Amino acid sequence: MRASRLLLGAVILALLAAPWLATNYQRSLLLAILADVALAVAWAFFSGPSRYLSLATGAFFGAGAYATAVLGGRVVWPLPVLAGAAVGAAMAVAVGLLALRLRGPYFAVFTFGLAELAKHALIWYETSVSGTVGRLLLAPPGASALYYTVLTLTTLAVAVALVLRRSRWGYALIGIGEDEERALTLGIDTTRVKIVAFALSASFMGAVGAAMAPRWTYVDPQVFSPLVSFQTVIMALMGGATSVAGPVLGAVFLGLASEIFLLRFRYVYTLALGLTLMVVVLLVPSGLAALWPRRSGARPS
Amino acid sequence: MEAHLTPSLLLDIVGTGLITGGIYALVALGLNLQYGLMRVLNVAHGEFLMLGAYVSYSLHTGWGANPLLTLLVTGPVAFGAGLVLHRLLYARVLAHPEARASLESRSLLLSFGLLFVLQNLALLVWSADLKGYSFLATPLRVLGAVFPANRVLAAAVALGLSLSFYVFLRRSLTGKAIRALMDEPEGAQLVGVDLMRLHGICFGLGVAMAAVTGSLISMLFELSPFIGLPYTVTALVVVILGGLGNVLGSLLGALLLGVVETAGVYFVSSDVRLISSYAVLSLILILKPSGLFAR
Numbered sequence: 301m302r303a304s305r306l307l308l309g310a311v312i313l314a315l316l317a318a319p320w321l322a323t324n325y326q327r328s329l330l331l332a333i334l335a336d337v338a339l340a341v342a343w344a345f346f347s348g349p350s351r352y353l354s355l356a357t358g359a360f361f362g363a364g365a366y367a368t369a370v371l372g373g374r375v376v377w378p379l380p381v382l383a384g385a386a387v388g389a390a391m392a393v394a395v396g397l398l399a400l401r402l403r404g405p406y407f408a409v410f411t412f413g414l415a416e417l418a419k420h421a422l423i424w425y426e427t428s429v430s431g432t433v434g435r436l437l438l439a440p441p442g443a444s445a446l447y448y449t450v451l452t453l454t455t456l457a458v459a460v461a462l463v464l465r466r467s468r469w470g471y472a473l474i475g476i477g478e479d480e481e482r483a484l485t486l487g488i489d490t491t492r493v494k495i496v497a498f499a500l501s502a503s504f505m506g507a508v509g510a511a512m513a514p515r516w517t518y519v520d521p522q523v524f525s526p527l528v529s530f531q532t533v534i535m536a537l538m539g540g541a542t543s544v545a546g547p548v549l550g551a552v553f554l555g556l557a558s559e560i561f562l563l564r565f566r567y568v569y570t571l572a573l574g575l576t577l578m579v580v581v582l583l584v585p586s587g588l589a590a591l592w593p594r595r596s597g598a599r600p601s
Numbered sequence: 602m603e604a605h606l607t608p609s610l611l612l613d614i615v616g617t618g619l620i621t622g623g624i625y626a627l628v629a630l631g632l633n634l635q636y637g638l639m640r641v642l643n644v645a646h647g648e649f650l651m652l653g654a655y656v657s658y659s660l661h662t663g664w665g666a667n668p669l670l671t672l673l674v675t676g677p678v679a680f681g682a683g684l685v686l687h688r689l690l691y692a693r694v695l696a697h698p699e700a701r702a703s704l705e706s707r708s709l710l711l712s713f714g715l716l717f718v719l720q721n722l723a724l725l726v727w728s729a730d731l732k733g734y735s736f737l738a739t740p741l742r743v744l745g746a747v748f749p750a751n752r753v754l755a756a757a758v759a760l761g762l763s764l765s766f767y768v769f770l771r772r773s774l775t776g777k778a779i780r781a782l783m784d785e786p787e788g789a790q791l792v793g794v795d796l797m798r799l800h801g802i803c804f805g806l807g808v809a810m811a812a813v814t815g816s817l818i819s820m821l822f823e824l825s826p827f828i829g830l831p832y833t834v835t836a837l838v839v840v841i842l843g844g845l846g847n848v849l850g851s852l853l854g855a856l857l858l859g860v861v862e863t864a865g866v867y868f869v870s871s872d873v874r875l876i877s878s879y880a881v882l883s884l885i886l887i888l889k890p891s892g893l894f895a896r
Binding site: 568 | 693724837880
């Protein structure tokens with residue numbers, strides 16, 4: 301216990317000091333991994349216990365990135381991130397009201413369609429109404445500001461996930477995942493719980509999208525990428541979506557692997573990624589975090 | 602943008618739409634078979650289509666095989682591959698008793714894994730360059746409208762296969778067992794239907810349908826390793842449109858989607874093709890999740 305606390309403290313200190321210690325490349329790698337962690341944790345605290353498999357991460361992320369693209373240069377820095385969070389949450393409420401009564405694969409399909417619909421509608425709007433294919437990002441904030449923004453978001457996501465799982469809302473989500481009708485008869489306002497938790501999760505995704513946008517000089521509708529949705533799900537489920545450590549582990553593992561191998565051995569890497577995913581699903585059904593010796597409080601699935 | 606709807610234009614749109622829809626029907630039927638029966642959402646479905654297309658391309662350009670005859674290779678090979686994949690992957694997931702609750706998400710992940718593997722395998726073997734050949738690209742005149750002969754042929758074959766599969770489901774003993782499993786899984790097993798064996802057969806048939814559609818598509822369009830996913834999405838739209846496990850619904854849904862898309866492309870622009878199919882998908886899911894043609 302003491303050793304793991306020391307380790308955790310060391311990791312936090314290292315993360316805080318990274319902008320001074322790391323090279324540019326290392327810092328940008330760290331930034332990408334932190335963003336992945338935030339997305340995977342935010343995805344898992346809703347979809348893990350409730351078992352509503354959302355493939356809308358890319359849509360919320362993309363909407364956040366567009367918030368920065370539209371507002372960037374006009375307002376001071378952290379504001380686009382807040383706007384991204386607000387847009388993500390608003391979208392999630394709208395989607396939730398429509399779609400959260402769909403169960404199982406229907407919900408997954410709907411959320412996947414949503415991201416694609418948003419992307420193609422935006423492409424159509426940009427080309428035929430505003431006459432552009434993308435937007436230049438004006439006056440992006442400095443590298444350290446970006447880093448600390450993302451670090452804050454990641455820390456917040458982990459904190460929310462930790463608090464949520466021990467709260468009445470967290471137990472309500474687990475109840476919904478196990479048997480939604482029973483949860484309803486037990487007096488849980490399932491619609492409200494689902495929509496609020498989904499919106500909370502989406503607000504993180506929007507905020508991360510807004511915070512990561514300045515990494516590119518140019519934002520176009522391709523940021524509504526289904527790849528973001530898939531990667532997030534894979535990271536969370538690979539690590540184990542019912543714990544908090546699981547998505548963190550999965551995101552760090554996959555984030556590192558993709559940064560190191562993706563550019564050099566693109567096809568072989570993605571092929572190996574697919575194989576790894578299949579092996580994990582077949583052999584370690586509850587995720588990599590289950591291999592950890594003492595899995596405290598993890599719900600058996 | 603303004604176009605007057607003359608009879609020959611209408612014929613053109615409906616004809617082209619039915620041709621497109623006929624091809625959609627066969628892909629969608631394969632997905633519906635897997636999804637409707639096993640509740641396994643196979644997002645790698647389109648990848649089998651892509652592989653089928655490449656195998657036909659290679660057989661035609663390498664050995665001069667007639668593209669139509671390559672269906673006799675891709676179909677059975679894909680069926681066998683489907684049986685093996687089912688045994689190796691899905692049978693294990695289904696057999697895990699404690700994992701039944703997470704079956705949907707785990708099988709979804711498995712097929713994501715499969716998608717990555719197959720797509721990158723194709724990239725390594727055939728590279729990302731567009732590949733294609735010309736076959737029967739002669740115009741065919743029907744009542745004043747002109748259709749390319751290869752498309753008419755491909756749609757006819759796809760529709761013929763879809764219809765014969767429908768007859769197989771209604772008439773043969775295996776087909777009846779499959780329908781029984783779709784309607785009433787527990788009851789069907791009580792009267793002695795072998796779930797695992799039929800799941801394997803259905804998965805194999807689904808893969809074979811995708812691969813055969815791919816062989817047909819190789820005669821019409823240029824190929825890249827990325828053509829799979831859009832077909833998966835279209836097939837999903839059709840399956841949702843027609844209703845899970847509803848074979849006739851899939852057929853009608855595919856033809857309808859084909860006509861609607863063609864009309865959309867003709868009257869608005871080609872950008873609306875995807876928007877309209879996703880919009881249709883969302884609307885159906887919200888308004889009538891059991892499909893347009895639910896009994």
